[in-house]
Amino acid sequence: MMTTPSLGWQRPFVIAALACAAGVSPPVAAEQRLVPAQSEIAFTSRQMGVSVQGRFRIFEAQIVFDPQQPEAGRIALRVDLASAAIGTAETEAELAKPGWFDTRRYPQATFTSATVRPAGPGRFEVIGKLTLKGSSRDLVVPVALQRAGELTLASGSFPIRRLDFRIGDGDWSDPSLVADEVLVRFKLALTGVAGP
C-alpha cells in the first residue's frame, strides 16, 4: 500500500529540478567553446630524415577551463583520424589503412584530461589520457595561453611514440624508415575563457 509518495531512484532528479526551478545553479564555470576554423592540430613525422607535416581537418573539444582555477578544468578532445591531410592523396589513402590509423575500426582519437596544474604565468600542464587506435597512454601536455582579441589561444606541442599505438606496423615499424617519435602541435582558439 502506498500512502506517501516515495522518492526512490528519482530523488536526485527531483532535487535537481527543484533547484533549477528555484534558480539555484551549481557554481560550475560556463563551458568554453572551440573555434575550429582558427584552431589547428598538426603533427610532424620523419621519414628517412625527412620531416613530413600533417594536420587534422576535423576535431572537436569540450572544454571547461578557468585560468584562476586550473585544477577544476576539464578538457576532452576528439580528432577525426580520417580527416588527416598529409602531402599527397596517395599518402593520405595509405594513412587510413589498417597498418596505420585503421580509420574504419578506429575513426577517432580522444584525449581526456585527468588534472590540470599551473606551470608558470599563462602556462599549464594538462595531464590526461590519449587513446589512439585502441591503445591508451598517459600524457603530460604543456599548454600556453595567449589572449588574441576575443579569443584565447591555447597552444603547445608534445611528442608521442607511434609504435606505442601500433601506427605503422608490420614492414613499416622499422624506426630507421619512419621515426618512432611524432611531434604533435596544437593551437586551440577558444571563446569564453576568463581573462587572467
Place this chain on the structure above:
Amino acid sequence: MPVPTLRYSRVAIALHWLLAVALAGSFCVGLYMSELPNSPFKLRLFNWHKWAGISILALSTLRLAWRLTHRPPGDVAMSGWQRNAAHLTHRLMYGLFFAVPLAGWAYSSAAGFPVVLFGLWPLPDFVPADKALAEAIKPWHAGFAFALAGLVALHVAAALKHQFVDRDDLLARMWSAPR
C-alpha cells in the same frame, strides 16, 4: 698504324664513367619505382633516387667546371654536320645533367617531401610545398630524364659507329689513362 689520339684527362674520364653509371642507374630506378605500390621498399628507393640525383648534380657541377678549365681532345675526322650534331648533343646533355636533378629536387619540395641528403642534411626548398605545383613540375622531371636518355642513346650509338664503322679508335680517348 693509326696515329695515337689525344685522350681526355684522368679526371674527365673518371667523371664520365662514374656519371654514366649513376645516370643509367638513377634512370632505371626512377622508371621502376614510380610504378610500385606504396611500401617501405618504395620509400627507400625514392630516397636513394633523390640522394643519387643530388650527387649527380654535385658531380656534374664539378665536371662542368673541369670541362671549362681543361681543353678536351680535338674532334676526330668527320663531316661538318656530324661535328655540329656531336657538339650540340654534348651541350644538350650537359644542360640536362642539371635540368633533370633540379626538376626532381623542385618536385620533391613542391610535393612536401623535401630532400634530406643521405637522411642527414636537409636541403633548402627553392619552391614552396604546393600540390598543384608538384603536379606541374613532375612531367618536366620525367620529360627531361627521357630526353637525356634519348641523347645518351644517340651518344652511345655515335661512339660505337666511330669505333666499329669508321674504325677511328674514338673510345680510347675516353677509356685508358693518358700517358
